[in-house]
Every structure is written in C-alpha cells, then in structure tokens.
Amino acid sequence: VQGGRIDPSAVQGLTYVFVADLAPTDDGGVALLLHATATDALTQAKAGVADRPSANLDNTYIVNYDKDGQLRDLNKLDLKFVPVRMASLPGSQLAVSGFDSPHDRAILAILSTDGTLIRVLDDAGSLPEADTLLSRSKIALDQVPSDARKRQAEVGALSGFLFGYAGRKTLFLEPGAKPSVWSLEGTDLRKSS
Amino acid sequence: LKVPAGTSAQTIVPTDGPWLVRAFTSATDEGMLLEFDPNTGDLKRRIDAGAVPATSIFYENDNAFYAYWWDKTQHSFILKGR
Numbered sequence: 001v002q003g004g005r006i007d008p009s010a011v012q013g014l015t016y017v018f019v020a021d022l023a024p025t026d027d028g029g030v031a032l033l034l035h036a037t038a039t040d041a042l043t044q045a046k047a048g049v050a051d052r053p054s055a056n057l058d059n060t061y062i063v064n065y066d067k068d069g070q071l072r073d074l075n076k077l078d079l080k081f082v083p084v085r086m087a088s089l090p091g092s093q094l095a096v097s098g099f100d101s102p103h104d105r106a107i108l109a110i111l112s113t114d115g116t117l118i119r120v121l122d123d124a125g126s127l128p129e130a131d132t133l134l135s136r137s138k139i140a141l142d143q144v145p146s147d148a149r150k151r152q153a154e155v156g157a158l159s160g161f162l163f164g165y166a167g168r169k170t171l172f173l174e175p176g177a178k179p180s181v182w183s184l185e186g187t188d189l190r191k192s193s
Numbered sequence: 194l195k196v197p198a199g200t201s202a203q204t205i206v207p208t209d210g211p212w213l214v215r216a217f218t219s220a221t222d223e224g225m226l227l228e229f230d231p232n233t234g235d236l237k238r239r240i241d242a243g244a245v246p247a248t249s250i251f252y253e254n255d256n257a258f259y260a261y262w263w264d265k266t267q268h269s270f271i272l273k274g275r
Contacts, residue, residue, distance in 0.1 A: 164205020166212050166231070171205050177219070179194045179202035181212070183231070192194065192234050 006069045008033060014061070020159070023088040028066045030094065030113060032086040035059040062086075062094070062115040075115035081107055082155055087163035087170050093118065095163065095170050095184055099155050104130035106158050108172065108182070108189060123182065126191040128174075133157040136176075194234045196227065208253040213240070215248050224248035245272060 008019045008031040018034040060083050064072040077083060081098040089095050094111045106127040110118045128136075137153035164171040172182040181192040194212075196202050199219050206213040212229045226240040226247035240247050245262040252259040260272045 162204055165207040166205075167208065167210035169231075171212070173202065173205050173214070175202050175204070177196065177199075177201045179196060179214070181194055181205075181234070192231065 006031070006065050008063060011061075011063060011071065011074060020060075020084065021086040021163075023086055023094070023163075025064075025088045025092070025113070028064065028072065029069075030065070030086070030088060031063045032083060032096070033061040033063055035061060062111070062113065064113055073114070077115045079109075079117060081109070082151070084155055084158045085161060085163055085172075087165070087172075089170060089184075090168070095172075097158060097161060097163075097172065099130075099133075099151070099158050101151060106133065106161075108184070110187065119187065121184070121187065121189045123189045123191065126182070128158075130154050136160075194229050195236055197236065200225070200227075202227075206250055206253060209255060211253060213250075213253060226250055242274065 006022070006029055008017065008022065011017060011033065014033070014035045016035065020032040020034050022029060022031050060077045062075045062077060066072050079098065080102070081100040083096045083098045085097040087095045089110065092113050094113060096109050096111050098107055098109065100107045106129075108121045108123065108127065110121065112118055133154045134150070134157070137157040161172060161174050164173060168185055170184045172184065174180040183190050183192060194202060194214065196216055200216045201219055202214050202216045204215045206215060206226065212231050214227050214229060215224065216227050217224050224246055226242070228237045228240060229235065230237050240250070240258070242250055242258065242260055245260045249260040249262045250258045251261055256275055258274050260274070261269065262272060263269050
C-alpha cells in the first residue's frame with residue numbers, strides 16, 4: 001500500500017472485528033478478519049462470559065484494499081475449515097492455514113483473493129494433528145471442558161504458526177525451540193528438514 | 194530448523210531468498226537474527242546489525258538489510274545496511 005492507511009478494524013457493518021492477518025499484494029493489501037456479531041455479544045454478556053465477545057470462528061472474511069488503503073471488496077468465507085493465518089501468493093492467490101475440525105488436523109489451502117477455495121494442499125500429513133496442537137496450547141482445558149473450548153485451544157495453538165516470504169517461496173513457521181518450516185512454491189509444499 | 198540450544202524461533206523476516214528467522218534465548222530473552230540453509234535447516238550465521246538490535250531488521254533485499262529503530266530523541270528511522 002502506497003501512501004494509504006489500512007484500517008481493517010473499521011469495516012462498515014462489522015462490529016467486534018479481530019484482524020487475524022494482513023498481507024501485501026501487487027496492487028494493495030489483503031486482510032483476514034474474524035468477526036463477532038451483536039448477537040454473539042448479547043449471548044456472551046447474558047452468560048457473564050466476557051465484557052467483550054470473542055470472535056466467532058464461523059464468521060470469517062477476506063477484505064481487499066487498493067494501493068491507497070481504500071476498501072475494495074469484502075468477501076465472507078464459506079470454507080470447510082476455520083481459517084487462521086494468511087499470506088499472499090503470486091497471481092492474486094492466498095495461502096491460508098486453518099484447522100479442519102472433521103479431520104482433527106491443520107491444513108494449508110490456496111484461495112483466490114475473493115475467498116474462493118482453489119485447492120487444499122496435500123503435504124502427506126506433515127502438518128500437526130489436533131492432539132499435537134492441544135499439547136502446545138496454553139488454554140487450560142480442564143477449567144471449561146467442552147468441544148468449543150477444545151476447538152478454541154487447537155485454533156489458538158495454530159495461530160502461533162506464522163507465514164513469511166523468501167523470494168518466490170512462501171514459508172510457514174512453527175515457532176519454538178524445535179521449529180519446523182514448510183515452504184510453498186506454486187502448489188509444491190515441502191517440510192524443511 | 195536447527196536452532197542453537199536454549200533458543201526459540203519466533204518469526205520469519207521477508208527476504209528475496211535467504212531464510213532469516215528472529216529468535217530469542219529462553220533464559221535471557223536476548224534477541225537475535227539467524228540465517229538458515231533452506232536445504233538442510235542448518236544454521237549458517239548469526240547476523241550482527243551493529244548499532245541497532247538485529248531483531249529490528251524487518252526486510253532483506255539484494256544483500257541489503259532494512260531495520261526500524263529509534264534515535265535518542267525517540268524519533269523513528271529506517272536504517273539500510275549491508
């Protein structure tokens with residue numbers, strides 16, 4: 001973005017926005033947003049859960065901005081997994097990490113910038129499964145054991161994995177004392193030794 | 194990646210090719226910038242940024258490093274170095 005200022009927290013019509021990720025594109029920028037609705041807020045307030053509602057993992061958006069930082073389009077995602085992190089790829093595509101609840105594992109997918117799923121990358125099972133993510137989560141499950149809490153913990157652990165760029169390759173880092181890196185070039189996904 | 198013992202990898206610095214990772218020692222929280230071999234995951238070198246913390250480097254292109262930091266009057270600046 002040249003000379004403009006992106007403000008993803010101020011998308012008209014969305015309240016309680018959580019910016020999961022931002023990435024530059026050839027002609028502007030793109031954001032991955034999680035969003036809580038007024039209904040979420042009311043429900044959680046009545047339950048005495050929180051003063052501020054947590055983002056609804058089912059309400060996720062891809063937002064595109066032009067080079068001046070002006071909102072170009074807002075696309076509600078309809079994916080079979082919870083998107084967690086995002087990176088831009090050449091050719092107006094996005095790499096998105098996410099948690100696949102039905103199969104209890106992390107996945108990487110390629111989306112178009114309008115949020116359409118192009119393909120899920122097959123990495124021969126090298127990305128972490130749910131049990132691995134739970135072991136790395138800092139959310140105490142024993143306090144509020146529930147499927148929703150478990151999913152929050154798994155997604156939370158996966159949100160610590162970060163994208164980066166090295167030339168034509170997009171990298172996906174599992175941080176920590178024993179870090180792993182997956183490299184993505186085109187549709188070729190490889191785990192580094 | 195083969196990080197030094199007692200070190201935790203944190204984030205990737207965008208580059209035109211090299212694999213640069215910000216890392217911190219667990220004991221002292223000292224930050225560092227490490228370059229790794231993309232093929233083997235071996236540590237190639239630890240990058241010294243001189244006057245600014247190596248972790249303030251946010252971008253590398255054509256062997257030039259760009260860092261974001263503050264002077265003594267708290268004015269921010271971008272430093273380019275090789």
